[in-house]
Amino acid sequence: MIALVQLASEETEPAFLPPLPELVIGTLAFLLVVLYLGKKLLPNLNKVLDERRVAIEGGLEKAKAAQDEAQQVLDDYRAQLAEARNEAARLRQDAQEHGAAMVAEMRTEGERQRDEIVAAGRAQVEADRQTAAASLRQDVGKLAIDLADRIVGESMKDAARQERTIDRFLDALEAKPADTTKAEVTR
Amino acid sequence: MSADQMLAFETDCHIFDGCGFPTPGLHSFVFEPLFTVGGIEVNKPMLLAVLSSVVVIVFLWAAFGRAKLVPGKLQMVGEAGYDFIRKGIVYEALGKKEGEKYVPLMVSLFFFIWMMNLWSIIPVAQFPVTSIIAYPAGLALLVYLIWVPLTFKRHGFIGGIKNITGYNKDLGWVLPLVMVLELFSNLLIRPFTHAVRLFANMFAGHVLLLIFTIASWYLLNGIGIAYAGVSFVMVILLTAFEMFIQALQAYVFVLLACSYIQGALAEHH
Numbered sequence: 001m002i003a004l005v006q007l008a009s010e011e012t013e014p015a016f017l018p019p020l021p022e023l024v025i026g027t028l029a030f031l032l033v034v035l036y037l038g039k040k041l042l043p044n045l046n047k048v049l050d051e052r053r054v055a056i057e058g059g060l061e062k063a064k065a066a067q068d069e070a071q072q073v074l075d076d077y078r079a080q081l082a083e084a085r086n087e088a089a090r091l092r093q094d095a096q097e098h099g100a101a102m103v104a105e106m107r108t109e110g111e112r113q114r115d116e117i118v119a120a121g122r123a124q125v126e127a128d129r130q131t132a133a134a135s136l137r138q139d140v141g142k143l144a145i146d147l148a149d150r151i152v153g154e155s156m157k158d159a160a161r162q163e164r165t166i167d168r169f170l171d172a173l174e175a176k177p178a179d180t181t182k183a184e185v186t187r
Numbered sequence: 188m189s190a191d192q193m194l195a196f197e198t199d200c201h202i203f204d205g206c207g208f209p210t211p212g213l214h215s216f217v218f219e220p221l222f223t224v225g226g227i228e229v230n231k232p233m234l235l236a237v238l239s240s241v242v243v244i245v246f247l248w249a250a251f252g253r254a255k256l257v258p259g260k261l262q263m264v265g266e267a268g269y270d271f272i273r274k275g276i277v278y279e280a281l282g283k284k285e286g287e288k289y290v291p292l293m294v295s296l297f298f299f300i301w302m303m304n305l306w307s308i309i310p311v312a313q314f315p316v317t318s319i320i321a322y323p324a325g326l327a328l329l330v331y332l333i334w335v336p337l338t339f340k341r342h343g344f345i346g347g348i349k350n351i352t353g354y355n356k357d358l359g360w361v362l363p364l365v366m367v368l369e370l371f372s373n374l375l376i377r378p379f380t381h382a383v384r385l386f387a388n389m390f391a392g393h394v395l396l397l398i399f400t401i402a403s404w405y406l407l408n409g410i411g412i413a414y415a416g417v418s419f420v421m422v423i424l425l426t427a428f429e430m431f432i433q434a435l436q437a438y439v440f441v442l443l444a445c446s447y448i449q450g451a452l453a454e455h456h
Contacts, residue, residue, distance in 0.1 A: 021227050022236070022321035029240035030326060033299050036244050038291030041251040045269070048254040055256060 140173075141166035201408035208405055211397035216318060216390070235316045239302040247298070272297050272441060280445035285452055289445070292333075296326065297441045304389055304433035307396070308426050315389040315433070320382065323440075327382035330444040335374070338451040350451065373450075381443055388436045392429045399425060 145162055200206040220228030250265025258266060272294045277286040303322060307315035317323050339347035348354070351373050352366040399421040406415035 018321035018324045022233055022319060023325045025227075025233050026236045026316070026322035027325035027329060029236045030295065030299050030329070032240050033243050033247075034292055034295040037247055037295050041247055041254075042291050042294070045251045045254045045266075048256060049266075052256050 137170055141170060144169055200405060202406050202411045203408050206405075209401060211394055211401060215394070215397055231312075231314060232316050232319045232322070235306045235312055235314060236303060236322060238312075239299060239306070239316060243295070243298045243302050268298065269294055276438075276441055276445050280442070280449045281452065286445075289448060293441050293445060296330075296444060297437050300326065300385065300440055301434055301437035304437060307389065307393055307433065308429055315393050317385050317436075318389040318393045320386045323382040323385040326440070327378045327385075330381065330447060331378040334444075334447040334451040337448065341452055350453070377447065381440070381447075384443075385436050385440050388432060392425075392432055396422065396425055396429060 145166060148165075200209055202208075218230040218232060220230050221234060222229055246261075247265065250261045251269075254262060273286075273290050277290050277293050280286065281289060300317060300323075303316035305315075306312040307318075335351075338350050341347070342350050351370060353369040353373075354366060355362065358365055399418045402418040403415050403422055406412065406418060
């Protein structure tokens with residue numbers, strides 16, 4: 001190798017032999033870069049990078065918090081929605097039950113009123129029948145007495161006797177087949 | 188500024204003009220001094236080395252000088268590079284705890300070497316500073332001066348020797364041989380290969396570019412013009428290839444530096 005260097009140096013300046021000025025200048029130029037970068041720029045840059053890391057982590061934490069909150073809100077909303085659904089279902093059921101109860105009540109009320117009306121009707125009819133029967137009884141009695149009066153010619157003006165006679169007649173009449181009498185009356 | 192100082196070849200030489208092909212060679216890497224500062228003759232590579240330092244510092248200052256929480260474009264680019272070296276190389280090799288204090292060195296190494304390589308394809312400069320052995324050698328020496336003392340500091344003198352010589356009792360009778368080889372390999376050859384790997388890659392790349400660039404110009408006469416076109420296409424392709432190699436070699440240099448430091452910190456294997 002030494003021979004090679006010598007050979008080269010005989011021809012021209014050798015490319016392999018490091019000349020001192022170049023070695024020194026090259027190394028110094030480099031040391032300048034290292035010093036400036038190492039002492040000045042990188043500490044500053046690393047500080048900024050750390051700050052950035054913190055900022056990003058802070059951002060991530062914020063995002064996490066926001067996400068959690070959003071999740072919380074969503075859960076709340078879902079819970080509320082479920083509750084509202086339950087409430088609605090409950091109300092619907094209540095309404096149904098209530099409606100059914102009302103219908104049943106109305107029905108019983110209606111039935112009751114109908115029964116009342118029917119009963120009132122029946123009572124009225126009965127009363128009318130009785131009135132009619134009483135009036136008829138009086139008329140029939142009167143007619144019979146008049147008839148008998150005329151036939152017998154006997155004065156039957158005495159009220160007490162008249163009354164007794166009518167009653168007797170009517171009792172006899174009712175004691176006879178009642179249906180026929182009744183049929184006669186209604187007719 | 189004469190052609191001798193800036194250009195790699197004569198400009199008035201063409202094929203069929205009775206002029207031989209001005210082959211690039213070692214002489215293409217020798218530059219006459221441009222000017223003298225304080226007794227030091229400054230030539231083009233020196234100027235470019237200093238400019239590399241300036242460019243890298245300006246870039247890093249512009250990117251990180253007023254680093255903001257929400258990065259601008261330039262800061263984002265700078266941070267991408269910074270993170271690439273820090274997490275992709277240093278943390279990978281050394282771990283976060285041990286590696287942190289080597290991050291500035293490695294980031295600087297990467298950007299500085301890349302810039303010195305990049306001059307290769309930057310018009311007017313068009314010369315990779317690292318193809319002069321002095322520049323990679325200086326950087327490799329710096330790395331060497333970090334990891335060798337670190338070995339002894341970490342393991343003590345005996346432990347350091349064991350670490351460097353790959354001492355391992357299980358090897359039995361081959362142990363002395365292994366120790367001698369490892370000693371040579373680690374202590375003597377390693378810094379050399381570290382520097383030469385970068386130097387040789389950039390040297391070869393520059394020679395390739397020179398050959399086709401010079402040929403493109405040299406063939407520009409008569410029928411040669413057709414060949415000049417082919418040669419020029421090669422220049423473009425090789426320029427693209429060099430762009431890749433420049434970044435790759437800067438990466439490799441940093442990767443090796445990290446792996447040497449990692450070896451120094453490691454327990455015996």
